[in-house]
Amino acid sequence: MAPSALRETVLRAAVDYIAVHGPDGLSFRQLAAEAGVSHQAPYHHFVDRKGIFQAIASEGFIRLAATLRDVEGETGTDRALLLLERYVDFALDNRGHFRVMFRSELCVMESDLALQRVADEAFGALVDHVQADLGPHASLTDIRVRATAMWSLAHGLATLLIDGPLEVKIGEIANRRAFVRAVGAQMMLDQSTRPII
Amino acid sequence: MAPSALRETVLRAAVDYIAVHGPDGLSFRQLAAEAGVSHQAPYHHFVDRKGIFQAIASEGFIRLAATLRDVEGETGTDRALLLLERYVDFALDNRGHFRVMFRSELCVMESDLALQRVADEAFGALVDHVQADLGPHASLTDIRVRATAMWSLAHGLATLLIDGPLEVKIGEIANRRAFVRAVGAQMMLDQSTRPII
DNA sequence: GAACTCATGTTGACAGTGTCTACAGAAAAC
DNA sequence: GTTTTCTGTAGACACTGTCAACATGAGTTC
Numbered sequence: 001m002a003p004s005a006l007r008e009t010v011l012r013a014a015v016d017y018i019a020v021h022g023p024d025g026l027s028f029r030q031l032a033a034e035a036g037v038s039h040q041a042p043y044h045h046f047v048d049r050k051g052i053f054q055a056i057a058s059e060g061f062i063r064l065a066a067t068l069r070d071v072e073g074e075t076g077t078d079r080a081l082l083l084l085e086r087y088v089d090f091a092l093d094n095r096g097h098f099r100v101m102f103r104s105e106l107c108v109m110e111s112d113l114a115l116q117r118v119a120d121e122a123f124g125a126l127v128d129h130v131q132a133d134l135g136p137h138a139s140l141t142d143i144r145v146r147a148t149a150m151w152s153l154a155h156g157l158a159t160l161l162i163d164g165p166l167e168v169k170i171g172e173i174a175n176r177r178a179f180v181r182a183v184g185a186q187m188m189l190d191q192s193t194r195p196i197i
Numbered sequence: 198m199a200p201s202a203l204r205e206t207v208l209r210a211a212v213d214y215i216a217v218h219g220p221d222g223l224s225f226r227q228l229a230a231e232a233g234v235s236h237q238a239p240y241h242h243f244v245d246r247k248g249i250f251q252a253i254a255s256e257g258f259i260r261l262a263a264t265l266r267d268v269e270g271e272t273g274t275d276r277a278l279l280l281l282e283r284y285v286d287f288a289l290d291n292r293g294h295f296r297v298m299f300r301s302e303l304c305v306m307e308s309d310l311a312l313q314r315v316a317d318e319a320f321g322a323l324v325d326h327v328q329a330d331l332g333p334h335a336s337l338t339d340i341r342v343r344a345t346a347m348w349s350l351a352h353g354l355a356t357l358l359i360d361g362p363l364e365v366k367i368g369e370i371a372n373r374r375a376f377v378r379a380v381g382a383q384m385m386l387d388q389s390t391r392p393i394i
Numbered sequence: 395g396a397a398c399t400c401a402t403g404t405t406g407a408c409a410g411t412g413t414c415t416a417c418a419g420a421a422a423a424c
Numbered sequence: 425g426t427t428t429t430c431t432g433t434a435g436a437c438a439c440t441g442t443c444a445a446c447a448t449g450a451g452t453t454c
Contacts, residue, residue: 021302022300022302028411028413044431048413146383149350152350159299186343235404237403238403245441
């Protein structure tokens with residue numbers, strides 16, 4: 001067997017499980033049983049229960065950073081809209097990861113420097129875009145505020161879409177991509193240039 | 198003992214615990230022990246483990262609805278900013294509730310009509326404000342999009358503040374109220390009229 | 395007043411969980 | 425060739441949610 005094939009098997013199974021059922025009911029023993037090993041085998045690859053969540057979060061932040069860095073070539077509002085779109089896409093395409101990445105009880109960043117670094121990388125990608133957007137004369141406050149605003153909008157929208165309450169309240173969304181763009185445009189365009197959608 | 202005093206005791210203890218440690222580690226048996234009753238006593242007040250989360254969520258939505266309905270007297274952007282501020286305040290002042298309200302694995306709305314109703318009431322308060330904002334000629338799509346945008350921004354900001362990653366990334370926030378308002382202004386004002394903060 | 399219902403509590407048992415410790419063998423390092 | 429490290433197994437422990445059976449006391453019904 002390839003080195004740490006069990007680690008990979010368990011990790012994939014965990015991500016799949018979380019994508020459907022959420023992280024709470026995840027059972028190490030059940031994962032072990034599904035992989036056909038003893039209930040203690042996975043613990044040689046993840047220190048404890050939290051370890052697997054940290055591994056999942058780490059993978060998630062690496063993917064998210066790559067996704068956001070990939071947004072290039074456009075400027076200003078277009079880029080902001082694209083970032084929003086990508087963030088939401090990432091969340092929906094990687095539910096298993098997304099549902100873990102921002103749950104501080106599950107994956108404690110403080111104790112894991114590597115995890116901090118990949119999370120910083122993802123956040124750095126956003127800040128770089130904002131900085132490029134606002135130009136070289138932007139104040140630190142401007143950057144902080146705009147980055148927070150964009151992150152909040154994207155994170156809130158992704159969370160509400162994944163956890164379900166949004167569609168329950170506003171009704172089924174026929175074209176998600178278009179809807180996300182409309183929400184972004186609602187917030188990020190000048191009043192005067194806002195399209196009627 | 199007053200009727201259902203135990204219910205109230207356990208509920209308060211649970212909310213306090215969740216506000217600090219999150220919902221995952223919450224133990225019914227421990228709550229019972231702290232209240233000085235047998236491990237089965239609380240089950241006469243909450244059908245099962247999920248029952249207490251549904252009770253907490255219900256209380257939370259009632260408070261949130263009241264908070265949002267309370268926003269009156271101002272119009273347009275001012276009102277939108279006030280709604281954002283109140284939403285974030287609510288989340289931070291009611292962490293124990295907020296951390297449960299939007300976790301569909303914890304409190305399943307589908308099976309609980311009463312819970313659906315109070316959640317609808319809270320969402321309805323937001324929609325009413327949006328509708329008043331956009332005027333009588335607004336299309337359904339406009340209302341849906343704007344309500345989603347405002348909810349997403351507020352929900353994302355509140356979530357990122359509560360779960361902690363925001364301050365870790367952008368640094369400590371000296372004046373939270375002012376910062377939240379700045380984030381809202383960043384998104385909700387015309388470019389041309391945006392104050393330099 | 396007697397009988398009955400029902401809300402609220404108790405105790406005991408069960409399977410499932412994460413984690414600790416001890417141990418076995420294979421691979422790698424020296 | 426010996427030792428160490430990695431990766432696995434097995435058993436035990438305390439803890440959990442839940443089920444079932446039972447106690448008790450207050451109200452309700454007859």
